[in-house]
Amino acid sequence: MNYISYADLGGREERRVITPEPENEVFHEPWEPRVFGLVLAMNAVGLWNLDMNRSARETLPDYLQLSYYEIWLAALEKNLWRSGALTDGAAPPRVLHACAVAAVLAQGSPYSREPTRPALFDVGQAVRTRAEPCGHHTRLPAYARGKVGLIQRIHGVHVFADSNAQGLGESPQWLYNVTFDGSELWEDAAHSVSIDAWEPYLSAA
Amino acid sequence: MSDKKPHSHSHEKTVNPLEQRVRDLEAVLTQKGFIEPAAIDALIDTYESKIGPRNGALVVARAWMDADFRRRLMRDATAAIATLGFTGRQGEHMVAVENTPDLHNLVVCTLCSCYPWAVLGLPPTWYKSAPYRSRAVKDPRGVLHDFGVHLPQSTRIRVWDSTAEVRYLVIPRRPANSEHMDEEQLAALVTRDSMIGVGLPRPVPP
Numbered sequence: 443m444n445y446i447s448y449a450d451l452g453g454r455e456e457r458r459v460i461t462p463e464p465e466n467e468v469f470h471e472p473w474e475p476r477v478f479g480l481v482l483a484m485n486a487v488g489l490w491n492l493d494m495n496r497s498a499r500e501t502l503p504d505y506l507q508l509s510y511y512e513i514w515l516a517a518l519e520k521n522l523w524r525s526g527a528l529t530d531g532a533a534p535p536r537v538l539h540a541c542a543v544a545a546v547l548a549q550g551s552p553y554s555r556e557p558t559r560p561a562l563f564d565v566g567q568a569v570r571t572r573a574e575p576c577g578h579h580t581r582l583p584a585y586a587r588g589k590v591g592l593i594q595r596i597h598g599v600h601v602f603a604d605s606n607a608q609g610l611g612e613s614p615q616w617l618y619n620v621t622f623d624g625s626e627l628w629e630d631a632a633h634s635v636s637i638d639a640w641e642p643y644l645s646a647a
Numbered sequence: 648m649s650d651k652k653p654h655s656h657s658h659e660k661t662v663n664p665l666e667q668r669v670r671d672l673e674a675v676l677t678q679k680g681f682i683e684p685a686a687i688d689a690l691i692d693t694y695e696s697k698i699g700p701r702n703g704a705l706v707v708a709r710a711w712m713d714a715d716f717r718r719r720l721m722r723d724a725t726a727a728i729a730t731l732g733f734t735g736r737q738g739e740h741m742v743a744v745e746n747t748p749d750l751h752n753l754v755v756c757t758l759c760s761c762y763p764w765a766v767l768g769l770p771p772t773w774y775k776s777a778p779y780r781s782r783a784v785k786d787p788r789g790v791l792h793d794f795g796v797h798l799p800q801s802t803r804i805r806v807w808d809s810t811a812e813v814r815y816l817v818i819p820r821r822p823a824n825s826e827h828m829d830e831e832q833l834a835a836l837v838t839r840d841s842m843i844g845v846g847l848p849r850p851v852p853p
Contacts, residue, residue, distance in 0.1 A: 447758075450757065451757055451777055452758075452780065452781060452785070453757075453784055454777075454781040455781075456778050458777070458778040460776070460779050460794070461772075461773055462771075462793075462845075463772055463773055465771075465839045467771070467772075470772065471666075472663075473663065473665050473666040475691040475695070476670075476687065477669055478690070478694070478769075479687030479690040479691045480676065482690050483681075483682045483683075483686050483687055483690065484676070487681055500758070506777065510775045512665070515672075518672070519672070527681065528679065532679075534680060534681045537681065537682065538682070538686045539683050540683055540688070542686075543690055543693065544689070544693070547693060547736045548735040549734075549735055550734065550738065550765070551736070551739065553739065553812040554739075554740065581758060583784075583810060585757075585785075586808075595742075597740065597811070603811065617811055619742075631785070633787050633804035633806060634803070634804075634805045635784050635806045635808060636807050636808065637808045638808075638809070638811035
């Protein structure tokens with residue numbers, strides 16, 4: 443299976459400067475807020491989950507050429523097409539009504555789940571991340587593959603993005619914060635970098 | 648556009664093709680019963696006028712003023728932030744990371760645009776852009792320079808890449824000579840960028 447993410451940008455060669463932006467600039471084109479609202483409302487319908495949505499976005503072949511909300515729009519169209527939502531007669535499982543918006547946003551969608559087994563790793567323990575790329579959506583960035591870091595924190599058990607994105611169920615796993623010395627990732631780097639990594643990404647080092 | 652013929656209704660504004668595409672999609676989804684346009688309006692209004700970085704600024708100001716709140720924030724940020732009324736979407740699993748004279752924290756999402764909406768609202772354009780996402784983990788000092796921030800070489804930098812559903816809020820250092828200020832005045836010193844880690848709070852006005 444040939445899965446390509448165009449969104450895994452950490453550490454890539456990049457010379458462009460960053461342009462700061464005032465705090466009150468939320469949207470920049472008149473159509474952007476509508477896309478934002480459409481995507482949130484359609485996510486609430488329940489035809490796909492957060493991780494499927496990320497997967498739909500990161501695999502858009504023109505990802506790097508599109509603006510942020512163009513990515514959202516293209517992925518929404520892709521999700522609609524994939525899910526068959528617009529086929530005649532299909533009914534939405536749920537609809538987000540205006541009166542429910544505040545409550546739904548305030549509630550959020552926690553990704554933590556009850557543990558069913560003890561965590562494999564302890565805080566302070568050295569771990570090595572998986573080195574091989576995988577043929578599906580994953581949240582282990584390429585720059586952090588096959589690297590040794592220390593368990594910094596144990597976040598608890600969370601829905602496993604790799605499984606959830608493929609529609610294979612939540613398969614909850616222990617989630618850790620892992621800290622790398624910058625020099626483990628890049629020559630002469632003096633800073634440190636932390637990622638959040640699910641247990642299946644890690645082995646004892 | 649290939650059609651160069653003058654439009655017969657020259658007073659009509661040309662509709663941007665993206666705008667048209669979005670309108671058409673919204674019309675279809677409304678007609679099929681998947682969405683309620685009033686809910687879209689409510690979602691937009693929420694993030695344009697209700698949920699934004701002033702939420703996070705209040706969290707920071709409270710942490711600066713109230714040692715007990717600060718302890719609770721560092722131990723369980725989600726619960727501490729909820730006591731100020733900020734909960735929910737993209738803030739379900741919060742972690743607060745504190746700057747000190749020796750350590751500066753900076754937050755990024757290299758894989759997409761994960762951001763603590765409940766306390767900071769929607770992310771700025773640069774946060775979602777390739778230059779920030781690629782450079783932050785490799786050259787954070789260079790990124791800070793782009794924002795006009797120059798830290799002493801002795802200050803260590805830790806970059807937090809938001810790769811799961813945990814969201815990070817930087818608690819910047821309290822500005823000097825701010826002892827006399829109340830919570831509202833302190834919150835006004837806290838910039839959005841300082842809570843991402845690419846900026847510092849405003850100095851106390853003389």
